[in-house]
Amino acid sequence: MTDPVPHRRRVRYSGKNPRRFEDKYKEHSPEKYPDTVAKVVASGKTPAGMHRPIMVREILEILAPEPGKIAIDCTLGYGGHASEILPLLQPGGRLIGLDVDPIEQPKTEARLRAAGYGEDVFHVRRANFAGLPKVLAAEGLTGVDYILADLGVSSMQLDTPDRGFSVKLPGPLDMRMNPNKGQSAAALLAQINSDELAALLEENADEPRAALLARKLAGRSLEKTTDLAQAIRSALPNQSEEEQDKSVRRVFQALRIAVNEEFTALDTFLKHLPNCLNPGGRVVILTFHSGEDRRVKKTLQAAYRGGLFSAFSDDVIRPSAAECGANPRATSTKLRWAQR
Numbered sequence: 646m647t648d649p650v651p652h653r654r655r656v657r658y659s660g661k662n663p664r665r666f667e668d669k670y671k672e673h674s675p676e677k678y679p680d681t682v683a684k685v686v687a688s689g690k691t692p693a694g695m696h697r698p699i700m701v702r703e704i705l706e707i708l709a710p711e712p713g714k715i716a717i718d719c720t721l722g723y724g725g726h727a728s729e730i731l732p733l734l735q736p737g738g739r740l741i742g743l744d745v746d747p748i749e750q751p752k753t754e755a756r757l758r759a760a761g762y763g764e765d766v767f768h769v770r771r772a773n774f775a776g777l778p779k780v781l782a783a784e785g786l787t788g789v790d791y792i793l794a795d796l797g798v799s800s801m802q803l804d805t806p807d808r809g810f811s812v813k814l815p816g817p818l819d820m821r822m823n824p825n826k827g828q829s830a831a832a833l834l835a836q837i838n839s840d841e842l843a844a845l846l847e848e849n850a851d852e853p854r855a856a857l858l859a860r861k862l863a864g865r866s867l868e869k870t871t872d873l874a875q876a877i878r879s880a881l882p883n884q885s886e887e888e889q890d891k892s893v894r895r896v897f898q899a900l901r902i903a904v905n906e907e908f909t910a911l912d913t914f915l916k917h918l919p920n921c922l923n924p925g926g927r928v929v930i931l932t933f934h935s936g937e938d939r940r941v942k943k944t945l946q947a948a949y950r951g952g953l954f955s956a957f958s959d960d961v962i963r964p965s966a967a968e969c970g971a972n973p974r975a976t977s978t979k980l981r982w983a984q985r
C-alpha cells in the first residue's frame with residue numbers, strides 16, 4: 646500500500662477575508678466558487694486572476710459577427726471578448742487569438758478549450774499584433790472579416806504583484822507583458838538619462854512635471870514597484886497626495902509603454918490594418934489614454950480620407966455610465982471603429 650498523501654493546510658491569512666492577491670483562492674477558481682466571484686463583481690471589483698471585458702454590447706453591435714466568418718482578437722487577454730464573439734461565428738467560422746503574454750495565454754487557451762472551442766474554430770498564437778500580416782500568412786489568409794484590439798494590460802497582469810505593473814502592490818519593477826523579452830522597467834530606469842526620461846514621461850503620459858521627475862528618477866536603481874512609487878512622491882513634496890498619486894500613475898504608465906514598445910507596435914498595427922481586412926470587414930479598437938487614442942483617431946481618419954476605409958467612427962464612443970459604475974476599469978475607455 647502506498648503512503649497516503651499528507652494533507653497540506655492552506656497558508657493562513659490574517660483577518661476574515663483574504664486581502665493578498667495570491668491568497669484569494671476562491672476568486673482564482675471561479676468554476677468552483679461562482680457565488681464568491683459574483684459577489685466580487687457585484688461590488689464593482691475585478692476578481693483576482695480575472696479580466697472583465699469592456700463594452701461588449703457596443704463591440705458586438707459594430708462588428709456584428711456572422712456564422713462562417715473569420716475574426717482576429719489581437720489582444721486575447723482573459724478571452725472575455727473572444728468568448729462572446731466565438732459562438733456568433735458558428736457554424737463554420739473561426740477566431741484567431743493573439744497575445745504576447747506567455748504566462749496568461751496558456752491559461753486562457755485552456756479555459757476556452759474547456760468551454761468547448763477546439764482547434765477547428767479557435768487558434769491561439771503567441772504573437773505581437775504589430776506582426777498581423779505575418780499571422781495572416783501563417784494562417785493561410787489574405788484578410789479577415791473582424792479585427793478587435795483592446796489595448797494595454799489585462800487585469801491579471803495589473804493585479805498580479807509579481808508582474809510589477811501595480812502602483813499599489815509591492816513587486817519587482819518589471820512591467821513586461823512578455824517577461825522573456827526586452828528589459829524590465831527597473832533596468833530601463835537605471836540606464837536612461839534625464840532628458841530621455843523627461844521626453845518619455847511627456848510623450849507616453851502627458852506628465853506635467855516631467856522635467857522635475859526625470860531629474861529625480863533617471864539613473865536610479867529602484868528594484869521594487871513600491872520603491873518607485875515612494876521616489877515619485879518624495880520628488881513632489883509640495884503636491885497634495887492626490888496630485889502625487891496622479892503622477893505615480895502617469896510615470897508607471899509611461900514606463901510600461903516604453904518597456905513594451907507599445908506605441909511602435911500600435912503604429913505598425915494601424916499601418917497594416919486596412920490590408921488585413923477583407924472588403925466590408927470591420928475593426929474595433931479600445932484605447933485607455935490619450936497617447937493611444939490620438940494615434941488611432943489620426944490613422945483611421947487618414948486611411949478613410951485616402952479611400953482605404955469606406956466608413957469610420959467620426960466620434961469616439963464611450964462606455965455607459967452603468968458599465969463604468971459596475972466596472973470602474975472601464976471609465977477611461979474610448980472605442981473607435983472603421984470598415985474596409
Ligand SMILES: C[S@@+](CC[C@H](N)C(=O)[O-])C[C@H]1O[C@@H](n2cnc3c(N)ncnc32)[C@H](O)[C@@H]1O
Binds near residue numbers: 719772
Ligand atoms: C486589455 S487586455 C485584453 C483583454 C481581453 N479583451 C479580454 O476580454 O479578456 C490586453 C491584452 O493584450 C495583450 N497585448 C498588449 N499589447 C499587445 C501586442 N502588441 N500584441 C499582442 N498582445 C498584446 C496583453 O498582454 C493583454 O493580455
